[in-house]
Amino acid sequence: MNSTDAPDGEDAASPAGHSGVARERRSRVPARRDDAMVQKANESIAIRPKKGRLTLLSRRIYNALLYHAQLQGVEERQYSIPLATLIGDAHFNSRNVALLKEHIREMQTTLIEWNSVGAGEQRWTSSQLLGAVEIAERGPGYPVIISWSYPDRVRERLLKPSRYTRILLEVGAQMRSYAAAVLFELGMQYLTSPSRLTMREDLHWWASVLTGRSDVEKVDYRYFKRDVLRPALAEVEALQQDFVLELIEHKEGRRVAELQFRVLRRSPPPVEVAQARNTFDLELVERLRQLGLKEEDADLLYTRTDEALLRATVEHVEQRLRNSALPPLTSTAAYLRDALKKGYAGVVPPPPAAMAEPAPSAVQASVQGIRDEWERAQARDCEARYAALPAEEQERLRQAFQEEAVPGLMAPIARAWERDGPSSRIAGPLFLRWLVRRWLLAEPTEKDLLEFAIARGMLQLG
Numbered sequence: 001m002n003s004t005d006a007p008d009g010e011d012a013a014s015p016a017g018h019s020g021v022a023r024e025r026r027s028r029v030p031a032r033r034d035d036a037m038v039q040k041a042n043e044s045i046a047i048r049p050k051k052g053r054l055t056l057l058s059r060r061i062y063n064a065l066l067y068h069a070q071l072q073g074v075e076e077r078q079y080s081i082p083l084a085t086l087i088g089d090a091h092f093n094s095r096n097v098a099l100l101k102e103h104i105r106e107m108q109t110t111l112i113e114w115n116s117v118g119a120g121e122q123r124w125t126s127s128q129l130l131g132a133v134e135i136a137e138r139g140p141g142y143p144v145i146i147s148w149s150y151p152d153r154v155r156e157r158l159l160k161p162s163r164y165t166r167i168l169l170e171v172g173a174q175m176r177s178y179a180a181a182v183l184f185e186l187g188m189q190y191l192t193s194p195s196r197l198t199m200r201e202d203l204h205w206w207a208s209v210l211t212g213r214s215d216v217e218k219v220d221y222r223y224f225k226r227d228v229l230r231p232a233l234a235e236v237e238a239l240q241q242d243f244v245l246e247l248i249e250h251k252e253g254r255r256v257a258e259l260q261f262r263v264l265r266r267s268p269p270p271v272e273v274a275q276a277r278n279t280f281d282l283e284l285v286e287r288l289r290q291l292g293l294k295e296e297d298a299d300l301l302y303t304r305t306d307e308a309l310l311r312a313t314v315e316h317v318e319q320r321l322r323n324s325a326l327p328p329l330t331s332t333a334a335y336l337r338d339a340l341k342k343g344y345a346g347v348v349p350p351p352p353a354a355m356a357e358p359a360p361s362a363v364q365a366s367v368q369g370i371r372d373e374w375e376r377a378q379a380r381d382c383e384a385r386y387a388a389l390p391a392e393e394q395e396r397l398r399q400a401f402q403e404e405a406v407p408g409l410m411a412p413i414a415r416a417w418e419r420d421g422p423s424s425r426i427a428g429p430l431f432l433r434w435l436v437r438r439w440l441l442a443e444p445t446e447k448d449l450l451e452f453a454i455a456r457g458m459l460q461l462g
Helices: 020-027 056-072 083-089 097-109 152-159 178-190 203-211 221-239 271-277 281-290 295-304 307-322 332-342 362-387 391-404 411-423 428-439 446-456
Strands: 037-041 049-051 079-082 111-118 121-127 133-136 145-148 164-168 243-252 255-265
Touching: 037 056, 056 079, 056 083, 056 097, 056 152, 056 178, 079 083, 083 097, 083 145, 097 133, 121 152, 164 178, 178 203, 178 221, 178 243, 178 255, 203 221, 203 255, 221 243, 281 295, 281 307, 281 428, 295 307, 307 332, 362 428, 362 446, 391 411, 391 428, 411 428
Parallel strands: none
Antiparallel strands: 037 164, 049 111, 079 145, 111 121, 133 145, 243 255
16 A cells, blocks of 8 residues: 555544554545445444443444444554544534534443353453544644544454444434434344344333433333334334334233344335335425424424324425415424424324324324325326336436435435435435426315225225
């Protein structure tokens, strides 16, 4: 390797006493591909903090640092990359270095218990996730360099694990909750296990592992299942195509005492099935952004709101914006929140208490169900129409979508479009929705929806 390959300012960030060869190895940072994988030690997946807390971003940062450390080699004691590389690989959508430092401190101060089972031995270790970290700035014209190390007791087990799971960084980075990130990695770990059953642990253990918190005390399973488990399971299923997680509840009498997950391998679903299940949560979040919500506010609103209610309300607000007979809205985002609170879409908001969730009324379900089915039917028609077009016309439409819609999409969706085009599970439905808006002359009237429902046998009269 030629030393001229090193970026300007790299040597300044290298620790004193390291050889020139070591500096050159660290300075050459390969571009991360979308199929880049980190080999994550199995015992570092379902980690339970004993002191402190972990967040989704700290887990993303940890995986990105581990990926680059493994590229540079276990023989190194300290690792360095440009800070911009870490920001990109961790999908840290901010240049707020102070916030980044805060998440790094989480990993340095959070105490983790490591349990390893090897040939004829069991090993328990208490350690931090990261050792010393340094961010070096040399001024304008030079890249900012981040250097880090790992605690000696766990360094080799992390960088050259004997039992590990390959985690695709791109998919892991798309998870929007800490619990989903953990369950995704667990699913990948046990996908190749003969039993395909995860560990069986008590509620307190799972609550700590899936929230990244060490201060979990009493766990109310009704709330935990509603607020953590169900959203995380739905998110994992929506954002990857390898497996489905099945929740297994082990009871003592009538009380759920322990949990376990079964990993079911799946084939990529047909387009019609994927659309009918309406699992493209990133599409709904993107529509929230287009209505004026900041990305973090859209994420938070999605995780805290019943999905059917949120989707119906978004439809209502979009129709309100298209109605030129009404005065323009002063704040679309504020109107959306008010519509959610007051049920403008005709769907009653669910009660906040963790009681048994009542089913929506038959009338409410049918109105939204008819509109959803109508949209899916239009999307299928547009998909068939698009497939029948000549190749050059298809390319023209893809280019138009690229220019008109892609610049405003969330980064994961834009990358999925660049990679897979209309066949993408995430970006494909947005492309079809764009085609529907482009090819249809007007929104369906109530009469249109009624006739559609009758033709499909969707109405139960009498």
